[in-house]
Amino acid sequence: xxxxxxxxxxxxxxxxxxxxxxxxxxxxxxxxxxxxxxxxxxxxxxxxxxxxxxxxxxxxxxxxxxxxxxxxxxxxxxxxxxxxxxxxxxxxxxxxxxxxxxxxxxxxxxxxxxxxxxxxxxxxxxxxxxxxxxxxxxxxxxxxxxxxxxxxxxxxxxxxxxxxxxxxxxxxxxxxxxxxxxxxxxxxxxxxxxxxxxxxxxxxxxxxxxxxxxxxxxxxxxxxxxxxxxxxxxxxxxxxxxxxxxxxxxxxxxxxxxxxxxxxxxxxxxxxxxxxxxxxxxxxxxxxxxxxxxxxxxxxxxxxxxxxxxxxxxxxxxxxxxxxxxxxxxxxxxxxxxxxxxxxxxxxxxxxxxxxxxxxxxxxxxxxxxxxxxxxxxxxxxxxxxxxxxxxxxxxxxxxxxxxxxxxxxxxxxxxxxxxxxxxxxxxx
Ligand SMILES: Cc1ncc(COP(=O)(O)O)c(C=O)c1O
Numbered sequence: 282x283x284x285x286x287x288x289x290x291x292x293x294x295x296x297x298x299x300x301x302x303x304x305x306x307x308x309x310x311x312x313x314x315x316x317x318x319x320x321x322x323x324x325x326x327x328x329x330x331x332x333x334x335x336x337x338x339x340x341x342x343x344x345x346x347x348x349x350x351x352x353x354x355x356x357x358x359x360x361x362x363x364x365x366x367x368x369x370x371x372x373x374x375x376x377x378x379x380x381x382x383x384x385x386x387x388x389x390x391x392x393x394x395x396x397x398x399x400x401x402x403x404x405x406x407x408x409x410x411x412x413x414x415x416x417x418x419x420x421x422x423x424x425x426x427x428x429x430x431x432x433x434x435x436x437x438x439x440x441x442x443x444x445x446x447x448x449x450x451x452x453x454x455x456x457x458x459x460x461x462x463x464x465x466x467x468x469x470x471x472x473x474x475x476x477x478x479x480x481x482x483x484x485x486x487x488x489x490x491x492x493x494x495x496x497x498x499x500x501x502x503x504x505x506x507x508x509x510x511x512x513x514x515x516x517x518x519x520x521x522x523x524x525x526x527x528x529x530x531x532x533x534x535x536x537x538x539x540x541x542x543x544x545x546x547x548x549x550x551x552x553x554x555x556x557x558x559x560x561x562x563x564x565x566x567x568x569x570x571x572x573x574x575x576x577x578x579x580x581x582x583x584x585x586x587x588x589x590x591x592x593x594x595x596x597x598x599x600x601x602x603x604x605x606x607x608x609x610x611x612x613x614x615x616x617x618x619x620x621x622x623x624x625x626x627x628x629x630x631x632x633x634x635x636x637x638x639x640x641x642x643x644x645x646x647x648x649x650x651x652x653x654x655x656x657x658x659x660x661x662x663x664x665x666x667x668x669x670x671x672x673x674x675x676x677x678x679x680x681x682x683x684x685x686x687x688x689x690x691x692x693x694x695x696x697x698x699x700x701x702x703x704x705x706x707x708x709x710x
Contacts, residue, residue: 368550409540416658471623486529
């Protein structure tokens, strides 16, 4: 039965039962954590062969991987990047372990030097702005804020950002210089952008009133499917070539959640001329990337990316199934929450009754469960409806995940029941 159809008596009974359960949980002094979107140790172990000594350090083009140079990365690493991101190898730079670092460098270059070898740079305007589909990835938002880029929220749908809204805004405002996208298994909703969304995204720089608009395509979960063959994502780079907007798309990816989060390879894809600009800018701070890591990744993953990701899926599927099972058993009939059912990626996005997320997260924390802070999935840490909670199930063991989800759903029910009781008391007054 829906919770808002409970009688006052039934709500009071539920409130006192749940309060007792919460007190018991508090007494257990648990230390559970659903805030970290990190690979679990058994996922990291899947890449153990990376640590075996390389038989040879000489790459396919004769480069000695141990030495300086090759700013664009080794050919075999770029081929791996092509397999991962869908961008042709010749349009990729393969570099150090962090794609986030590449996004920062690219943003900074677009802001201060420009990506196009002419006078266009975002700093020409006092208030450069970005569209931020929400809920989204907190580090994108922190990056924009740090660089002085204002953010304008647009809603996420099951097929990607609300493109009609994005088009309307970019047509009107030349200060809007870009958009953040996580196109496959989006962080945190887990949706995959539909073919239509990708086509419209490729057109967005042409629709825009700005002549220096850039789509930031952070494909962090490109290969992180739970079922195989991999779910398709329409090729943005190809669509941009067809739309003539290829100088206005930047595509990112990395092996962070494929091998080691701290010791992988990252990629940026762009048109020839934009890639030249980025390479020039990188050369100011880097004589050459860690090509030994590139070589070991290319040799370990080359031709078997899908096979390797299937091993991750075997470890992750039971965790995501457990989340789904507990959420639907505990909350399904009450009509007080909705959540996503991703078939890949790292997160489940839970929406609770507007105005209750902060209190639910605080209550859970007091009982020993750490969750991503309320508001973190929105720019400036402000969720206008105070309703979104990001669940990151990968790092916990199955046993801890079960306890954590039981506690989380208990807090959702308790806080919502208390609010309904307060509202009915107000009505009686
Ligand atoms: C959407 C998204 N992009 C980028 C990253 C970080 O990628 P990297 O380790 O390559 O910097 C993450 C990590 O959680 C992420 O969720």
